[in-house]
Structure formats: structure tokens, C-alpha cells
Amino acid sequence: MYLDNAATSFPKPEKVYEAVLHAMRDVGASPGRGGYRQSLEAGRILFQAREAVASFFSITDSARIIFTQNATGALNLALQGTLGAGDHVITTSMEHNSLLRPLYALRKKGVELTIVPAGPDGIISTDNVRRAVQSNTRMIAVSHVSNVCGAIQPIQQLSELCHDVGALFLVDAAQSAGHLPVDVGCMGIDLLAVPGHKGLLGPSGTGLLYVAPHVPLQSVVQGGTGTNSTAEDQPHTLPDGFEAGTHNIAGIAGLHAGVEYICELGLSAIHQHENALLLQAEHALQNIAGVTIYGPAVSEKRCSVLSFSAQGVDAAQLAAELDHGFDIAVRSGLHCAPLAHRTLGTLPGGTLRLSPGWFTTSRDIAFFSDAVAQCINKIRRT
Ligand SMILES: Cc1ncc(COP(=O)(O)O)c(C=O)c1O
Structure with missing residues (x-):
């Protein structure tokens, strides 16, 4: 995915x-x-x-x-x-x-x-x-x-x-x-x-x-x-x-x-679809203990991507678990913007970034959120 x-x-x-x-x-x-x-x-x-x-x-x-x-x-x-x-x-x-x-x-x-x-x-x-x-x-x-x-x-x-x-x-x-x-x-x-x-x-x-x-x-x-x-x-x-x-x-x-x-x-259809998926992901991720989501608190002030970190979990390891265990492709690390991470307080490990597109579905986001919860538990256990 x-x-x-x-x-x-x-x-x-x-x-x-x-x-x-x-x-x-x-x-x-x-x-x-x-x-x-x-x-x-x-x-x-x-x-x-x-x-x-x-x-x-x-x-x-x-x-x-x-x-x-x-x-x-x-x-x-x-x-x-x-x-x-x-x-x-x-x-x-x-x-x-x-x-x-x-x-x-x-x-x-x-x-x-x-x-x-x-x-x-x-x-x-x-x-x-x-x-x-x-x-x-x-x-x-x-x-x-x-x-x-x-x-x-x-x-x-x-x-x-x-x-x-x-x-x-x-x-x-x-x-x-x-x-x-x-x-x-x-x-x-x-x-x-x-x-x-x-x-x-x-x-x-x-x-x-x-x-x-x-x-x-x-x-x-x-x-x-x-x-x-x-x-x-x-x-x-x-x-x-x-x-x-x-x-x-x-x-x-x-x-x-x-x-x-x-x-x-229509651009607005794309915007609404992507924003709905980002909100869905945000709500699901907020239910996982120790997850912090970065960026503006109100959804009207952000779009396209969602970045988060999980306490005690290395973002790169989480991305690797999602790839190997669930075939999910997401990016981890600094996303080529090191000063942004200094601003957000996410240095040195960076964040895990999710960016859905027009072809992403609500089921995909549900699967992703569930996989994140499982991977975080697995990493925290080891
Ligand atoms: C904000 C921003 N600027 C510039 C670029 C560079 O884009 P490109 O890969 O098309 O050169 C990216 C790529 O991720 C980006 O996110």
C-alpha cells in the first residue's frame, strides 16, 4: 500500500x-x-x-x-x-x-x-x-x-x-x-x-x-x-x-x-478526499498511547501530509516494520527539511510521514492505523 x-x-x-x-x-x-x-x-x-x-x-x-x-x-x-x-x-x-x-x-x-x-x-x-x-x-x-x-x-x-x-x-x-x-x-x-x-x-x-x-x-x-x-x-x-x-x-x-x-x-474533490483521510488517520493515531502528531492543531491550516512520532519508538524502525510486516510504504526521518525538525522539536530521529493521495481509500487508512498500533506494540515489547 x-x-x-x-x-x-x-x-x-x-x-x-x-x-x-x-x-x-x-x-x-x-x-x-x-x-x-x-x-x-x-x-x-x-x-x-x-x-x-x-x-x-x-x-x-x-x-x-x-x-x-x-x-x-x-x-x-x-x-x-x-x-x-x-x-x-x-x-x-x-x-x-x-x-x-x-x-x-x-x-x-x-x-x-x-x-x-x-x-x-x-x-x-x-x-x-x-x-x-x-x-x-x-x-x-x-x-x-x-x-x-x-x-x-x-x-x-x-x-x-x-x-x-x-x-x-x-x-x-x-x-x-x-x-x-x-x-x-x-x-x-x-x-x-x-x-x-x-x-x-x-x-x-x-x-x-x-x-x-x-x-x-x-x-x-x-x-x-x-x-x-x-x-x-x-x-x-x-x-x-x-x-x-x-x-x-x-x-x-x-x-x-x-x-x-x-x-x-475538480481540485476541491481531491482536497476534501485527502483531508478526510488525514483526519481519519489523525483520530486513529491519537488513540495510540504515546503518539504525538505535529503541525497546526486545526485541520484547515494543514493539508497533504501528516507527521507523527511514538514515544520510545524509532521512526525508521517503525517504517521498516510497516514495510516488511504489512507492505505499507511511508517515509520516516527528516524528509530533507532538517530545520523544520528543529522547529517542531523532532530532531534527531524525525517523524513518520503519511501522505495519502486521490487513489487512497478510507479502508487503506484503517489498515494503516491498525498496522501502526501493532508495530508500535511489537517494537515496545522488544
Ligand atoms: C516542499 C518541497 N520542496 C521541494 C521538493 C523537491 O521536489 P522534487 O523532488 O520535484 O525536486 C519537495 C520534494 O519532496 C518538497 O516536498
């Missing part, structure tokens, strides 16, 4: 598999690299996927979407492509290493970094972020939803703060895209980093970055774009100048199908 959809979603809708196969079997070619029919068809797949994704996030110009390998690729491009020595960036203690590590690397090149600690429930105070603003603050970079405890950050308030102080607003939507509505215009987002393979239900190896029209972006990868080939310098045209090399056309076709599937179902 797969309960690690926060890492990557599984299974995918049937139409995602079909779209991948179609792109590989029937199309095969690279887009923008030839005038023959197959290449033109690949170009159509690419364009239609871009349009679908743009509409999903209420982006008016789909050319402002750059396809990447994953959210990590999008975050690296957003950070390295906009920041330089002397710039100041504010981020939070709830971030994934995909955002923190590029920032640590930039710090070595003269970018100033402030990491604002979240409260013990994982939620950031906009007032604390405001207090960290300096005259050279160029960007505020936050994840919409914590991958450790599911805390939903006050995106609207943070966006207004960015607007007030003239900073760019970068949002890591790795755990919110496909779970919560994300509208770049209403939310005042300048740079949006999204994985294609998690909540959007696309294949692994897909992701995207949205760049607002007023954001100057430098490329971080140079190479063939199929355009402007005599120029020595990398073209700065969007999106091709930022998508050097051959596209993952099968993955992008699958991503388009994933987004279509979500639109057919």
Missing part, C-alpha cells in the same frame, strides 16, 4: 500512462527540432501541455512556464537566475533542502540570507518576516505547504508584504499544487516552482517554473534551443531559452494528462 504521495504520487491515472505511451510509441520526435510531421506533433504536445498547466494556475501567458526536471530544477533556476551578490533573501525554517541548499550555495557567492523560524506548529508569522526585511531584500522565498507537517503558510499576507517592500515572491508549491488552489495573479506570486510528479499526477522527471512578466531571469543551463542558432549567447526568450536540450516530451505529455484528470475531478 503506497502512502508516500508527498515524495511522488502513485499510482497515476490511467490516462497519464496512455499519454506517455502515445508520446513514446506514436510520436517519438523532439519538438522544435525539425519541420517534419513527427516533430511538429511533439511541438503540439509541448504547447498544449503548457497551455493546460497555465490555465490550471491562472497564468495568462503560457510562454512564461518553463518545463524543468522537478521542483528542485525550478527552484534552482528561480534562485540562481534572479539573485546576485549584495541581494538579501528571506526564507523560513520550514523549507526543503531543494530551496535551502541553492540558497546556501548563493550565500557563498555574496547573497545575504535570513532564515525566519516558524512557530512550533510550523506556521510562519508574517510579522516576523516583516521584521527581517532590509533595504536590500530582493526576495522572500517560502513553501506554500510544509512537506514535514503540512502547515499551510499565510501566502496572501506574505505576498502583500513582498509587494509593500518591493521584493520578489518565490513560492515552492511542491506540496500544494494539485491539493490546494494556486492562482498566481490573486496570490501575487512572481516565481512559482512546481513538481509535475506529485500532486499534479504526472510522471517523475517533470516540473515547471512560472516567471512573472516583470521578473528578469538569467539562464543557468546553456545549450541548443532549436532557435536563434547562430547566436553565441543563450537566447533570453521564454520559454525556449530556458529549456536547452531535448525535452522530456513523454513526461510532459503525461503531466498534461494528469492536470486534465484533476480538472475533470
